[in-house]
Amino acid sequence: MYRPFLEHLQQKLQSSFDLQPLTIPAGLDYRANERGRQPTTIQSWCYTCPELRKIRYTYIDGGENAQVFNSVIYPSHGYELPLLGVDLLSFGKKKNLIVLDFxxxxxxxxxxxRYIEPMRILRERYSDVAQDVEMKFYDANQYFSKYLLFARTDAETIEGRMFAAYCDYLDLYWQLLAAAVPLDDPEDVRRIVKAQKDYDQYSADRDPASGLFSSYFGHEWAERFLYEFLFEDAVPLAVGQPGR
Ligand SMILES: C=CC1=C(C)/C(=C/c2[nH]c(/C=C3N=C(/C=C4\NC(=O)C(C)=C4C=C)C(C)=C\3CCC(=O)O)c(CCC(=O)O)c2C)NC1=O
Incomplete structure (x- = not known):
């Protein structure tokens, strides 16, 4: 269901940036769960280029039971630009959740x-698909903008209006990136390093997907996926455990 979203991102990245693959730790790049009636696979991709230090995206394909496309793009530490965050989820035929934000x-x-006001025009253009849904896991005032697209909606809207919105938001993100001037004061860069690291910690601590990963692929795999791939700059909550 979300393959066109993945392909759109992939094409843009390949045509506009000098991508180098980043190694995904062994066993985390692909995993299949053959238990149950519906096999579920999870596959991830990760790249770097001079402007974007980590580009990652993941697709979960569980047929009609689960379709998920998740991506985070981390600009290089010289750019204070927001991260591009995409989380598109469908479970069964009815439960669809889409989140897209800088x-x-x-x-x-x-x-x-500088970085959020330019989104306003898009948020207004797509006000028919955005909803004011309250967040349960995250704090809407931390690492989310007021112009995020956040909605529980139907498949038809996702394939039509949402796909158009996604393309427009991405285009704007590339424009902001192209206009951004890299900071070279080490103090500024340190501030960005810390902010991106705090984002990983915050996100890993609250990720509502950890239960989902555990149920499909086991707890141990889920923990590795979170802390060694998705949010690798985060430290697991229970630090100091043997084996960590
Ligand atoms: C592969 C990784 C990955 C997956 C599959 C994932 C899934 C995931 N995201 C969710 C919610 C959500 N996800 C987001 C947003 C984001 N989440 C993001 O990972 C990013 C980048 C954004 C930013 C756009 C928000 C805002 C919610 C709703 C959470 C809430 O209500 O507080 C949920 C809960 C859905 C529900 O309400 O039942 C799941 C299972 N999160 C992940 O990190």
Whole structure:
């Protein structure tokens, strides 16, 4: 269901950036669960290029039971630009959740004016697909913008309006990236390193997907996937355990 979203991103990345693959730790790049009636696979891709230090995306294919496309793009540490976050989920025929945002690293007015205000026009253009859904797992005021697209919607809207919205949001993100001037003051760069690291920690600690990964692929695999691939700059909550 979300393959066109993945392909659109992949094509853009390949045509516009000098991508180098980043190694995904053994066993985490692909996994299949053959138990039950419906096999489920999870596959991930990871790249780097001079402007974007980590580009990762994951597709979960469980046929009609589960279709998930998740991606985070981390700009290089010289760019204070928000992260591009995409989380598109469908479970069964009815339960569809879409989230798309430029995830701000800072919340001061100048930052929001520079990187978040440009999204307003898109949020207005797609106000018919966006909803004011309340967040249960995350704090909407941390690493989310007020112009995020967040909705529980139907398949037809996803394939039509949502796909158009996704293309427009991505285009804007590439424009902001092209216009961004890399910072070279080590103090500025350190601030961005820390902010991106805090994002990983926050996200790993709250990720509502860890139960999903555990149920499909086992707890041990799920923990590795979270801390060694998705949010590799995060430290597991129970630090100091043997084997860590
Ligand atoms: C492969 C990794 C991965 C998957 C599969 C994943 C799934 C995932 N994301 C969810 C919610 C969500 N996901 C997001 C947003 C994001 N989530 C993101 O990973 C990113 C980048 C954004 C930013 C756009 C939000 C806002 C919710 C709703 C959570 C809430 O209500 O607080 C849920 C809960 C859905 C429900 O309400 O039942 C799951 C299972 N999260 C992951 O990290």
């Amino acid at each position: 995830q701000p690293l800072f919340r001061d007015e100048a930052y929001l004016a």
